[in-house]
Amino acid sequence: MKRIFCSLLLTLLTACQAETNTPKTNDSAVNTEISKAEITVYKSPTCGCCKEWVTYLEEEGFKVTAIDHDDVDSIKVKYGLPDPGLKSCHTAIVDDYLVEGHVPASDIERLLKEKPTDIKGLSAPGMPMMSPGMGSRTPKDYAVLSFTESGDIAVYSQY
Numbered sequence: 001m002k003r004i005f006c007s008l009l010l011t012l013l014t015a016c017q018a019e020t021n022t023p024k025t026n027d028s029a030v031n032t033e034i035s036k037a038e039i040t041v042y043k044s045p046t047c048g049c050c051k052e053w054v055t056y057l058e059e060e061g062f063k064v065t066a067i068d069h070d071d072v073d074s075i076k077v078k079y080g081l082p083d084p085g086l087k088s089c090h091t092a093i094v095d096d097y098l099v100e101g102h103v104p105a106s107d108i109e110r111l112l113k114e115k116p117t118d119i120k121g122l123s124a125p126g127m128p129m130m131s132p133g134m135g136s137r138t139p140k141d142y143a144v145l146s147f148t149e150s151g152d153i154a155v156y157s158q159y
Contacts, residue, residue: 037112038063039099042075043090050090053102053133060105062094076100082151086123097121102131104139107157119146122156130159 039057043050045068054066069075075091079098088101097111098121107122124131128142139159146156 036061036063037094037108038065039092039094039108040065040067041090041092042067042069042072044068044072045070047089049102049127049133053090056132056137057105057108062105062108080120080149081123082120082147082149083153086125086145086147086153088123088125089127099123101125102128102133103144104132104157104159107144116146118148120149122146 039062041050041054041057041064043054043066051066054064057064072089072091073087076087079091079093081087081091081098081100086100090101092099094108095112095115097119099108099111100121100123102124103122111119111122123145124142125145127134128139130136130138130140131142132139139157142159143155144157144159145153147153
């Protein structure tokens, strides 16, 4: 009896282990595709938090090209940041979207997955403390905003 019970328990544990190791097909494919997204970050050569955000994105699976630029404001104008109140210390381009500041990777991934046509980009205005690149990998106590070409602004995520 004890041998049968142990055999049954071993069978169940093996089945659970196999289920745990089975990859998710749809979600994994999407996340792998998104994680392979190429993102170009324009940043000041002397800004430490910009470097930290680039490192964070790379650790999250993005292929990052960091370009040091002495006049990041001209990049914001070039790519059409509609409102100076959305500014941060660095500007990124991913697909056809503008990403301004310390936006978490999860918000960029959501943007790339949903591909909204009415949004020009995302912004974490200023340099929010407790954001990726500013002391925390886990965002806390700030909002990420979406914006349109015409300047309409909405809360995209609240942390």
